[in-house]
Amino acid sequence: AANKKLLVLPGDGIGPEVMHEVRRVIDWMDRRRALSFEIEEGLVGGGAIDAVGSPCPDETVEKAKAADAVLFGSVGGPKWDSLPFEQRPELGILRLRKDLGLFANLRPALVMDPLVEASSLKPDIVRGVDIMVVRETVGGIYFGEPRGVETLPDGKRRGFDTDVYHEDEIARVARVAFDLARKRRGKVTSVEKANVMQSGRLWRAVVGEVQKAEYPDVALENMYADNCAMQLCSRPKQFDVILGNNLFGDVLSDLAAALTGSLGMLPSATLGAVDPATGKRHALYEPIHGSAPDIAGKGIANPCAQMLSFAMLLRWSFGLEEDAALLETAIEKVLAGGLRTADIMQPGMARVGTSVMGEAVLREL
Amino acid sequence: AANKKLLVLPGDGIGPEVMHEVRRVIDWMDRRRALSFEIEEGLVGGGAIDAVGSPCPDETVEKAKAADAVLFGSVGGPKWDSLPFEQRPELGILRLRKDLGLFANLRPALVMDPLVEASSLKPDIVRGVDIMVVRETVGGIYFGEPRGVETLPDGKRRGFDTDVYHEDEIARVARVAFDLARKRRGKVTSVEKANVMQSGRLWRAVVGEVQKAEYPDVALENMYADNCAMQLCSRPKQFDVILGNNLFGDVLSDLAAALTGSLGMLPSATLGAVDPATGKRHALYEPIHGSAPDIAGKGIANPCAQMLSFAMLLRWSFGLEEDAALLETAIEKVLAGGLRTADIMQPGMARVGTSVMGEAVLREL
Numbered sequence A, B: 001a002a003n004k005k006l007l008v009l010p011g012d013g014i015g016p017e018v019m020h021e022v023r024r025v026i027d028w029m030d031r032r033r034a035l036s037f038e039i040e041e042g043l044v045g046g047g048a049i050d051a052v053g054s055p056c057p058d059e060t061v062e063k064a065k066a067a068d069a070v071l072f073g074s075v076g077g078p079k080w081d082s083l084p085f086e087q088r089p090e091l092g093i094l095r096l097r098k099d100l101g102l103f104a105n106l107r108p109a110l111v112m113d114p115l116v117e118a119s120s121l122k123p124d125i126v127r128g129v130d131i132m133v134v135r136e137t138v139g140g141i142y143f144g145e146p147r148g149v150e151t152l153p154d155g156k157r158r159g160f161d162t163d164v165y166h167e168d169e170i171a172r173v174a175r176v177a178f179d180l181a182r183k184r185r186g187k188v189t190s191v192e193k194a195n196v197m198q199s200g201r202l203w204r205a206v207v208g209e210v211q212k213a214e215y216p217d218v219a220l221e222n223m224y225a226d227n228c229a230m231q232l233c234s235r236p237k238q239f240d241v242i243l244g245n246n247l248f249g250d251v252l253s254d255l256a257a258a259l260t261g262s263l264g265m266l267p268s269a270t271l272g273a274v275d276p277a278t279g280k281r282h283a284l285y286e287p288i289h290g291s292a293p294d295i296a297g298k299g300i301a302n303p304c305a306q307m308l309s310f311a312m313l314l315r316w317s318f319g320l321e322e323d324a325a326l327l328e329t330a331i332e333k334v335l336a337g338g339l340r341t342a343d344i345m346q347p348g349m350a351r352v353g354t355s356v357m358g359e360a361v362l363r364e365l
């Protein structure tokens, strides 16, 4: 197979530890499967601030643009918490999304059978939950202008942000959601506050138009964001694909992830548009979990979410369905065999650290 | 006791049914306790649209301003769902909040012992949960200007909203949260997205300043909204008071309510500022649940949230702690006795309708 260019950005906290395990999986794939990767590493987040003074150096953006796919770890930590807004580690991921045009964030919230008990919800409520949250990630209140904190003539401060969506931005991410729903259970729940927000009113209108014109075979349900939070908590099985803007998608995808009880298991993909000239599509893959500074360096972090992010990468960026499934199955088998990292530990199971978990997956492969 | 002026706004859906049961409680208090109410009714929501063409007629606003307290039911239903933005039933409650200056919405999420099993969360996760969400309700993205849906020269649409907070708006609602925390377990969790929003950055700064200057005895924790949604779902007992802006407060208070599993039991209060001249404070009390059009008119709705809203009214607007507690205890006893409406039904309990539940509470009184 042709050389695939991968940019690996371990980032801060547990990022480097869990990425280390993925590198072993990549090496294995390089040797045993018909794949070959050309891997570059890059700086992002707090580590990049320390090294070169920026959470997302231009060099990293250039490398990301040149790569076929980006595998991202996680960024941030108390060390950088008091930095001013414009210099925070989080800007690393925000800039990558924006500069690469990664507008569709796909966040599966899947309850694997061996982990049903890990959830804070009752087993019968979460068993079989399989939700895909599709979140818009380059628009809305995250980037809208004007924004700022101004000081008024009387010395008082006022802070403001703009939530803004163009209909084309809504339509393209809606298509990603409808396409996914077609391959899944055929239902999209589009979430907004059309009852109080104008951008939400447009959101609802455009999603409805796209469905009517292009996806009459997919069921569309509109739901207010507050109600969606409630329903996720009380009856999560009703959902197939949830579609939301940058802000609601952020909160609701984290909620959907949390209800599985196994954050350390959940990957995500953020996809750009297909370039009509080259057929290429920028894409970044990262775990749902953050940099977990409290457990960083202890060797106890769960590497599965990062590995499953790599599986998503194989599937979405390279169409390597078989290799992706191989890795996913290996991880499931390790879990079924009773190994657990601390975050998903249950009575009667064997508690292991990051590298033992990684090794077990390699052995399964 | 002096005559208290109450405005009762039953609204749409199950509003009138559950309000009917509260009226019986009010009558009883009128006769048996040292209280006397002067009650007016008014139009709001879909019913007001049908009757006079506006979801919140001026007359209702005038009556609300003249009243000592407003008891609100719920508004909305499929009949009015296709009306244009400016004519929706929801504007009824939004206008009342705005015109009366009701800036602090207090939403308790309390898990009563007899109802632990009603939650979708595991009993050991929710037993003892007692959270108060304080939500700002007259500012932020709900009212910020500019807002609208515009058509661009090329015919494409763009929708936009402004999220804006003045530091005084943040400080006054923060004080409500800190005051409450002082009477509770002494902790406020302030929620925003200071990592991506400028208004969130100001929010965090101002809440911190108020705590430092005026409430050094109260613990303050800052949390991102996405993380808060996760934590509510996985470890709700860590929270005492949660403070959020209009939008995050909306979503997170509904989530907190949902995790109790007994929405039909939860009241809320929305308070204005104390008028320095009269000592009077506008206030509106309403259940957390909506108008539930699917069960309206069937006589099966749970009247408890509306009754508990009245208890909150007695406590917050009139300082009638004893009468409030009397009503709350009566409701708890009825539940302990095994009566349940459909929404909180459990095996082995007796399923009853709205009026039987109301009667049982009266009997307890």
Ligand SMILES: CC(C)[C@H](C(=O)O)[C@@H](O)C(=O)O
Pocket: A090, A093, A094, A250, B195, B196, B226
């Ligand atoms: C780190 C932060 C800026 C980011 C976001 O809010 O988008 C994170 O919460 C996420 O969801 O990836």
Ligand SMILES: CC(C)[C@H](C(=O)O)[C@@H](O)C(=O)O
Pocket: A195, A196, A226, B090, B093, B094, B250
């Ligand atoms: C009806 C609607 C406008 C309202 C809101 O979003 O504030 C409701 O969800 C609430 O929380 O009271």
